Amino acid sequence: MTSNHFFFLCLIPLFFGHSIAVDVLKADQSINHTQAIVSAAEKFELGFFTQPKSSNFMYLGIWYKGLPDYVVWVANRDNPVLNSSATLKFNTHGNLILVNQTGQVFWSSNSTRTVLYPIAQLLDTGNFLLRESNSGPENYVWQSFDYPFDTLLPGMKLGWDSKTGLNRKLTSRRSQTDPSSGDLSYGVNTDGLPQLVVWKGNQTMFRGGPWYGDGFSRVRSKRANYIYNASFEISYSINDSNNGPSRAVLDSIGSVIYYVWTGGDKKWEIAYTFEGSGCNDYELCGNFGLCSSVLVASCGCLDGFEQKSAQNFSDGCVRKDEKICREGEGFRKISDVKWPDSTKKSVRLKVGIQNCETECLKDCFCLAYGKLEIPDIGPACVTWFDKLIDVRFVRDVGTGDDLFVRVAASELERSERKSIIVLVVVPIISVLIFLASISFYIVRNVRRRAKAADNGVTITEELIHENELEMPIAVIEAATNNFSISNKIGEGGFGPVYKGRLSSGQEIAVKKLAERSRQGMEEFKNEVHFISQLQHRNLVKLLGFCIHEEEILLIYEYMPNKSLDYFLFEDRRRSLLDWQMRIDIIIGIARGLLYLHRDSRLRIIHRDLKAANILLDSEMKPKISDFGIARMFGEYQMETKTDRVVGTYGYMSPEYIMEGCFSFKSDVYSFGVILLEIVSGKRNHGFFHSEHQLNLLGHAWKLWNEGKTLKLIDGVLGDQFQELEALKYINVGLLCVQARPKERPIMSYVLSMLENDNMPLIHPKEPGFYGERFVLSDINSLFSTSNNVTITLLDDGR
Known part of the structure; x- marks a missing residue:
């Protein structure tokens, strides 16, 4: 990175x-x-x-x-x-x-x-x-x-x-x-077995795992030095x-x-x-819980335990068989995990012990053990008591540690019966799956190559004016280490996204079209055609594209600070967005949108403007991205209609959802939603308030009418903002989300209001789609009518 x-x-x-x-x-x-x-x-x-x-x-x-x-x-x-x-x-x-x-x-x-x-x-x-x-x-x-x-x-x-x-x-x-x-x-x-920890005040936020004899679990590195001598020093350095x-x-x-x-x-x-979030968050899964993270964090239980509450994973797990210290007990090995929290009250280290299992079984309160090999000292055992907290699988196989969890005899017997069944059934199923896979692969490969050849010819012909942007597949494979999993930085509606570095040293982001992607060839051509002809500091830059056999790729400039939603809708990261930074982001988006609507020679409506499509560069400057469903308007064209409504719930304008009509004012509506999200730090879709059923737009409108507008401001900002400026921005945001398109300002007027303190402001009216329940019922009703409009809702993170 x-x-x-x-x-x-x-x-x-x-x-x-x-x-x-x-x-x-x-x-x-x-x-x-x-x-x-x-x-x-x-x-x-x-x-x-x-x-x-x-x-x-x-x-x-x-x-x-x-x-x-x-x-x-x-x-x-x-x-x-x-x-x-x-x-x-x-x-x-x-x-x-x-x-x-x-x-x-x-x-x-x-x-x-x-x-x-x-x-x-x-x-x-x-x-x-x-x-x-x-x-x-x-x-x-x-x-x-x-x-x-x-x-x-x-x-x-x-x-x-x-x-x-x-x-x-x-x-x-x-x-x-x-x-x-x-x-x-x-x-x-240093309270117990030493471990690296990040605290917030006195509370543990996340930890890197305990000392492991030659380093700290999960943060062992050739760049680190570890010193452990309990008599005079316990330290970590790089x-x-x-x-x-x-x-x-x-x-x-x-x-x-x-x-x-x-x-x-x-x-x-x-x-x-070394960071928190997901499974790294301390005690996410409670006592005796086990966290696993592939795309999102999910909680389970250690062997021999079951969930205490089906509704709340953070309540942790309890033993299936509460009777302990009986004959026949043993241990289940869990590999590639971060060891449990190792504070003094829950862990014990003994040096020179060869048989850790015997050592743990001697004590009825011993819950689990792990093995150490301390340089210049020899073998040692770590045993846990009281409870096992903050255990998680590590992402890279072979980089975690082995944990042996004590279980009742009944659990061991159940495991043996399962093993016998597995030994008989699994080989048979494996052979059948193998044969089926070979057949499927052969058929699919033939079809994909034929389809890819057709698509490649068609797309390349249609994009002939952009052929100077076409990149060889070998260049992209070299830049991304052959699309290594370690280079993967995300996944959107188009498909997986990889980070790469060209031979010139320039860093790139590569979008790879997935077969299951809802964005097809039309969206791909849209993206290449539009972005290649657009140049503005607040638009993401397309560096190239590639069509090779079944591979369809888009190559962009790399944005190190990800997207606006990455910061805005996460509590810790949101605090990094101070008031001035938020204002700069709003102004940058407005300038980029004005360029699309008025100043570029193409006059483009984005149609999917949202926080996830606002990328942030190294200086936190915003860049509008994802032009897959954008439309170009003629010089005097103001509105058009479609029978295929595609967009993201919470950002689409009322007339677009209800009638399939879209115009420049549809983008203005989306901009207004983003503005109010930036100011409040809250997401419009899914917004919750204990006193009403309104979404963020309705909540802002309610506060405006009650004379409590400043209560909308994100609490983490404290007193960073000036009241008049904050009121102006909320006023403009509400104007942009008016129910009727003709009552929304055009982007040139929006930008003038934002940048000019002397610009007269219009009093807003009731916004469109301000009640969460109202919107859902209206959308559902569309499918039971004969208006022949198809609605495709995209994920917020597309």
Whole structure:
């Protein structure tokens, strides 16, 4: 994956190339906002910076030399200096202090030890340390590595050190433009068997699995170092990547992302990500539950257990046979799992034990065991008591661990009977399936090749004007590692989507037409024909297409931040969309839509505008995508009718659903829905409120009439917005979703209202399709009438 990722700390350095020394600050020296310290090999730089939107707040920080946009450490993150007269110097006890012009201290190294001849040094590791001038760096008095920001650098350690009494953790920033401490942290939980954990406050969000002798389960990596010595240190660190810049960052939604700098491409690239969601969410399936994730997370029970509640998987599971510690009990092996939570009250580690099964059976309260091989020590057993929490299958076979769960004798007997049946029946069925598969494959292959040949000729002839966009299949296969599963990044109505990299270094997204796709050849030709002739900063760019035998492919520019719905409708990610960012996205969509309606030579109606079709680039700029069902209008054409209504429920206009009529105003309606979704952080379709049965549009209309319009604003925004601006945007959103097309503004007027504070606003009327139940009954009634309209509802994520 690319690291054209927007989670960085944007800053404005305040110095102007003036360094007081190569890498040190001596006792009689200080630095102000015009100066900086540079490490000996010029890898890191320490200096002052401000935020673009808070230029009065000054911070002392460290960043990679030449890459100032990515701060790796901040001294005074929670106590910025409020003017440009900050100075870093030594006090009379030899401590480093950060003061303003009046001498007020904003930060201190705060060492209890007096340093007689102090020196501060910035190392090429990014570590800033305080020491006596006549001693080496290894004899430091204080070091920045012991007080992490949100970034883990090579050589830096997370975890507990008894010598200093510190438990070092990464702490997230409040937002991408605010370096102050957020409520998320990442470190080593040393309560029991050590395990890597992301916390929100004191609550575990997700964990990487426990220590496994030579590393941490599920996060073992050649880039990581693991130290486990219970007498003095339990820690985790990362190695450098080919001696180039690298870092692991805890972002504002709790993901830990490991970046490496690619000098040739001059960008940060994501090497791997440790993140929550789905099965990684802590205790998703409750006690004794087992989570499995293919496309979505699903909960089951460990062997010998059954669901406690059929309605609520989070209630967990209970034993089928409650009587334990009886003769004949044994263990069921579950392979490729993340071991259960291993806090002190539930786990025990014994070293030098050869037979873990016997060890567990000795204790009636032992529920499960796992085996370890500790380097330089030997075999060990991990046994669990009390309950088994947060167990999940890992995605990649062979990368998980084996867990042996204690079960009653009756469960073992049932398993043996099943095994006998399986041994007899499975071979017979397998042979029959094999023969049937061969026959099916031969017939299907003949048909597919004939059909593909016909389609290929037809499509290529029709797209002859776009033939400069045609790409060889070999180029695409090389870019996507032959459509490797590791390159797959999603799936929509068209089919699977793969990430790739061309030989030029450009990153691409490849859509591969699936046989079962509801989007056929007409949609494919639409996509190629329209996008190839459209150029606008707020439209996704089509790089090419490919037709090879049965393969039909579309190649786009890669969008690293996925789509708007990925952020907008997920609680943690939504908080990253601040008010200004949401406004910029709304304006960008409006400009792209105006280009389609008025400024492009084709005059196009999109017909499937929705949050899932708004892609976000590395700077979170919106780009409208998916033109498969778009229609081109003539210069004076304003409306047309179809007997095939295709679109996404919640975004289609009333006249389109009810009568098959669509126009530019149909897109305006969809835009209004998206605008209200962006402002509120809620999805229109499926919106729920305890006091009424209205959808999001109806809820917004209700608040407008009650004079409570600002209650629609997403609660995570706090007081970021200006009231008049927020009211204007909601007003425009309601105007766009009016029931009658003629009462909706055209996009040029919409954009003028949004961008011009002096533009007169019209009072909205009742929106169309504002009651969830009303819409469903109307749609259903269409199928019982003779209006000859076919409705195809697409998924939100198409």
